[in-house]
Amino acid sequence: MKDDxxxxxxxxxxxxxxxxxxxxxxxxxxxxxxEEDFSGCRVLVWNGNYTFKESYLEKFPRLELFFQWSSATSxxxxxxxxxxxxxxxxxxxxxxxxxxxxxxxxxxxxxxxxVQPIREELFRxxxxxxxxGSIGSRVAEILEKAFDCEIFYFSRTRKDISASYKNLExxxxxVDGLVISADARExxxxxxxxxxxxxxxxxxxxxxxxxxxxxxxxxxxxxxxxPYIDFISDVDASEEVCEKYAPYYTPHIxxxxxxxxxxxxxxxxxxxxxxxxx
Numbered sequence: 001m002k003d004d005x006x007x008x009x010x011x012x013x014x015x016x017x018x019x020x021x022x023x024x025x026x027x028x029x030x031x032x033x034x035e036e037d038f039s040g041c042r043v044l045v046w047n048g049n050y051t052f053k054e055s056y057l058e059k060f061p062r063l064e065l066f067f068q069w070s071s072a073t074s075x076x077x078x079x080x081x082x083x084x085x086x087x088x089x090x091x092x093x094x095x096x097x098x099x100x101x102x103x104x105x106x107x108x109x110x111x112x113x114x115v116q117p118i119r120e121e122l123f124r125x126x127x128x129x130x131x132x133g134s135i136g137s138r139v140a141e142i143l144e145k146a147f148d149c150e151i152f153y154f155s156r157t158r159k160d161i162s163a164s165y166k167n168l169e170x171x172x173x174x175v176d177g178l179v180i181s182a183d184a185r186e187x188x189x190x191x192x193x194x195x196x197x198x199x200x201x202x203x204x205x206x207x208x209x210x211x212x213x214x215x216x217x218x219x220x221x222x223x224x225x226x227p228y229i230d231f232i233s234d235v236d237a238s239e240e241v242c243e244k245y246a247p248y249y250t251p252h253i254x255x256x257x258x259x260x261x262x263x264x265x266x267x268x269x270x271x272x273x274x275x276x277x278x
Contacts (some may be wrong), residue, residue, distance in 0.1 A: 009040045011275060015047040016069040022265045026272050034059065043275050045069055045268070048091070049236075052076040063087055067271060069264075071096050071134070071255075072208060074183040090271050094134045095263050096255040101138040103254035104179055104204055107232045111177065111202035114247075115230065120176075122147050128166065128175035129153045130189065131182025131207065137161075139179055155182075172197055180205040180212055188212055191220050197228050205233040206254055215241060218248045 011028045018028065028045065031038075034056065038044075041060050046052050048070020054077050057063065066082050068091040073079075082089040108127075112120040127143055129136045132155040140163060143149035151163040154171050166174065172193055180189065180203065189212045194201075205212055214233040220226045222245060232247075234254045242249045269276075 010042040011045075011272065012038065012041050012043065013045045015050060016045050017047075018045070018069075018268070019261060019265050022268050025269050026276060028272075043067065043272060046076065048072055048075055050075060054081065057085065065090065065271070065275070067091070067268070069268075072183050074208065090267075092264055092267060095267060096260055097134040097138045099257040099260040100135045100181075100206055100254040101142055103234065103250075104135075104139050104181070104206055105142060107204035107206075107234065107250070108177055108179070108202065111204060111230050111232060115200060115202070122149070124148050124150070125176040126150045126152065126174065128171040128178045129163070130168070130171070130178065130180045131155060131211075132159050132161070132163075133181060133183075135206065136179065136181035139181065169193060169196070172201065175201070177201070178203045180207045182207050182211050191217060191226065194226050194229055197226075200228050200230070203229065203231045205231065205235065207235075209233070209235045209237075214248070215245075218245045221248070 009029060011026060013028045013030050015032060038059050039061055042062055043065045044060060044063055045067045046069060048068050052075065065088045066076075068076050071092045071094070073091060079089045108122055112122050112125070124147065127149045129140055129151065130153070132153050136153070140151045140153070144151055152166045152171055152175055153159070153163045154166055154168050158165050168189065172178070172189070173196065178201065194217070205214060214231075214235060214237070217226070217229075217231060218233075221229055221231060232250060234250045234252055236252045237249050
């Protein structure tokens with residue numbers, strides 16, 4: 001049996017907000033400095049908010065499992081990069097689908113209810129979804145079944161689904177509301193595209209700010225340059241920005257529910273089980 005110190009150096013955590021239970025059950029070691037010696041590391045749990053460069057792999061010559069603590073994949077190499085190196089890849093895809101989808105519906109309710117001079121219903125609205133992953137598809141399912149909404153989508157690749165595909169410019173023009181649920185590889189929604197809109201449009205952004213930088217759009221809306229656009233973004237933003245543009249931001253909490261936190265914990269422990277039993 002390996003001693004606890006040696007085993008802990010085989011399981012490393014880079015800046016992930018692991019629960020106390022997950023830490024205790026895994027015995028994982030936190031790291032913050034990438035200049036240390038990681039030659040003994042077999043499992044790396046990586047915070048999805050930080051870029052993992054392909055060159056970093058040289059620091060982890062014995063790596064067997066790369067676990068990205070996120071459902072988004074835009075901040076790390078693609079899965080096949082790790083597979084080609086003989087390294088197992090795992091992320092939290094699907095873990096946040098329900099929690100973020102529910103929060104997205106809340107955002108749409110908020111947006112349609114603050115439309116002036118009279119509030120709107122979500123019922124039977126035309127909703128466009130940018131990015132058709134597990135979250136976007138779950139949002140669509142709820143909107144279709146509960147609110148009889150007509151769903152359109154834009155994605156890098158066309159899907160074999162009932163929702164109608166639209167290019168980005170047409171999508172912006174033809175729907176009542178937009179949900180942005182994309183990663184950084186999707187086409188950006190820009191101020192120039194939104195300026196073409198001549199009737200009210202609400203936008204719920206649940207993607208990272210790199211997909212659609214929120215601050216320039218919020219500033220344009222606040223300055224009256226986008227008079228038909230109303231917008232809420234659930235992203236990490238500075239306190240100064242959140243305070244100045246309070247109506248346009250929520251705390252970054254869409255993924256934070258009791259269920260999703262427990263599910264994340266279970267996925268991690270189950271994935272690490274072969275290494276914990278050594």
